[in-house]
Amino acid sequence: MKSAQEELIARTRKLAEEVAGVAAEACTLMEVCGTHAHQYARYGLGELLPERVTLLSGPGCPVCVTTAGEIDATLELARIPEVTIATFGDMVRVPGSESSLAHERARDADVRVIVSPIDAVEMAECGEREVVLLGVGFETTMPSVAVALREARDRDVGNFTVFCAHKRLLPALDALMAAPDVQLDGLLAPGHVSTIIGWAAYREFVARHHVPCVVGGFEPDEILRGVLALVRQLAEGRAEVENAYPGTVSEDGNPRALALIDEVFEPCDASWRGLGMIPEGGMRLREEYAQFDALKRFGVEVGEGAEHPACQCAEVLRGAIRPVECRAFSNACTPANPLGPCMVSSEGACAAAFRYGERPGGMSESGGKQ
Amino acid sequence: MCVAPPFRIVELDGNTAVVELGGSRSTARVDAIEDPQVGDYVRVHAGLAITKLDPDKAREDLVLFRELGML
Numbered sequence: 001m002k003s004a005q006e007e008l009i010a011r012t013r014k015l016a017e018e019v020a021g022v023a024a025e026a027c028t029l030m031e032v033c034g035t036h037a038h039q040y041a042r043y044g045l046g047e048l049l050p051e052r053v054t055l056l057s058g059p060g061c062p063v064c065v066t067t068a069g070e071i072d073a074t075l076e077l078a079r080i081p082e083v084t085i086a087t088f089g090d091m092v093r094v095p096g097s098e099s100s101l102a103h104e105r106a107r108d109a110d111v112r113v114i115v116s117p118i119d120a121v122e123m124a125e126c127g128e129r130e131v132v133l134l135g136v137g138f139e140t141t142m143p144s145v146a147v148a149l150r151e152a153r154d155r156d157v158g159n160f161t162v163f164c165a166h167k168r169l170l171p172a173l174d175a176l177m178a179a180p181d182v183q184l185d186g187l188l189a190p191g192h193v194s195t196i197i198g199w200a201a202y203r204e205f206v207a208r209h210h211v212p213c214v215v216g217g218f219e220p221d222e223i224l225r226g227v228l229a230l231v232r233q234l235a236e237g238r239a240e241v242e243n244a245y246p247g248t249v250s251e252d253g254n255p256r257a258l259a260l261i262d263e264v265f266e267p268c269d270a271s272w273r274g275l276g277m278i279p280e281g282g283m284r285l286r287e288e289y290a291q292f293d294a295l296k297r298f299g300v301e302v303g304e305g306a307e308h309p310a311c312q313c314a315e316v317l318r319g320a321i322r323p324v325e326c327r328a329f330s331n332a333c334t335p336a337n338p339l340g341p342c343m344v345s346s347e348g349a350c351a352a353a354f355r356y357g358e359r360p361g362g363m364s365e366s367g368g369k370q
Numbered sequence: 371m372c373v374a375p376p377f378r379i380v381e382l383d384g385n386t387a388v389v390e391l392g393g394s395r396s397t398a399r400v401d402a403i404e405d406p407q408v409g410d411y412v413r414v415h416a417g418l419a420i421t422k423l424d425p426d427k428a429r430e431d432l433v434l435f436r437e438l439g440m441l
């Protein structure tokens with residue numbers, strides 16, 4: 001009997017062959033999901049696909065699209081003596097203009113890694129220090145931060161605040177289509193975000209840009225099923241929203257999660273690394289939750305910030321270059337000494353490319369041909 | 371945390387659940403899912419269950435995660 005893994009590899013190979021059979025013309029597709037980027041590198045999907053089908057990684061890693069100015073603001077917060085920073089692990093080593101949370105921690109800042117935002121509320125409740133939660137992430141993460149904020153309000157936790165740097169995915173896709181250095185023929189929409197917002201949310205985007213958009217799952221075969229749906233649409237001259245991840249992603253998403261987001265946050269213009277200022281590209285706290293705004297409480301402002309001059313994360317995030325095309329990749333910039341966020345986050349395209357390297361023949365990670 | 375494996379709800383107390391994966395337990399909030407029940411498989415993101423999963427698919431995925439050494 002074949003193992004589940006062998007079956008997965010067989011399914012994935014077969015799908016790659018189907019893609020080759022359907023894709024008549026050269027096309028450039030983009031995935032916008034950190035998990036896709038990771039899986040793509042891990043399984044060498046680029047090598048499995050025919051050369052005329054290019055699959056790029058886009059701005060799908062929330063930590064990576066956080067701007068240098070926002071990182072600097074978190075560092076400024078971390079330097080306030082009474083503040084404890086509560087953050088998801090990926091943020092700790094991301095370099096700002098001159099430092100990182102890891103550096104600040106070495107200089108006595110109190111930086112705690114949390115798995116769940118609720119933990120930050122409890123941390124505040126159990127102590128005297130001012131706990132600042134870093135609210136970083138797309139629609140997938142917003143509901144859990146919203147739950148934490150609601151809990152803090154209900155339990156009257158006065159020493160808890162959030163630095164709200166959340167980003168909204170859909171406005172960024174519009175910005176991506178407008179970027180002069182990228183030309184996309186199809187979009188593989190992110191599974192986790194789509195779980196929340198639903199696949200119908202992409203309808204207007206597709207109508208505006210006439211570009212096929214398919215929601216894909218995370219396993220390599222699920223990703224290729226999404227790619228197959230995209231090339232099929234292109235071959236047939238269609239541009240529609242399609243859900244290649246049924247069972248998990250529904251038409252209208254998760255209404256409870258959406259209600260949680262809406263209760264606590266409201267859209268605002270926000271700057272994205274690689275894409276610049278995007279109208280309604282981010283979230284801020286609603287007036288009812290203004291007392292929990294860390295920037296207001298501590299009088300910190302988000303400035304311009306400076307990216308490392310050698311780092312090309314901006315281009316990587318737009319899909320204008322691949323990680324290996326960055327001059328610093330794997331020499332000046334490695335996971336041990338990252339120059340930009342894309343090399344830090346486990347969802348970053350540079351980190352994935354470094355970790356799994358080139359995969360001639362594809363699928364070598366999971367025991368396929370080397 | 372890259373590819374989220376399926377967690378199974380083993381205890382429920384209001385909006386807080388004990389979830390289990392590969393023998394280890396943790397807590398997760400279930401505010402965002404409809405009618406959570408002990409035994410449900412859920413996808414958990416940042417400590418919050420964001421969707422229920424089809425139990426057959428969840429069990430298949432668990433086999434794969436185990437084989438890939440991810441559990």
Ligand code: SF4
Pocket residue numbers: 310311312313314316323326327328329330333334338339340341342343344350
């Ligand atoms: S390899 Fe490093 S320096 Fe180059 S874009 Fe990626 S993170 Fe930035």
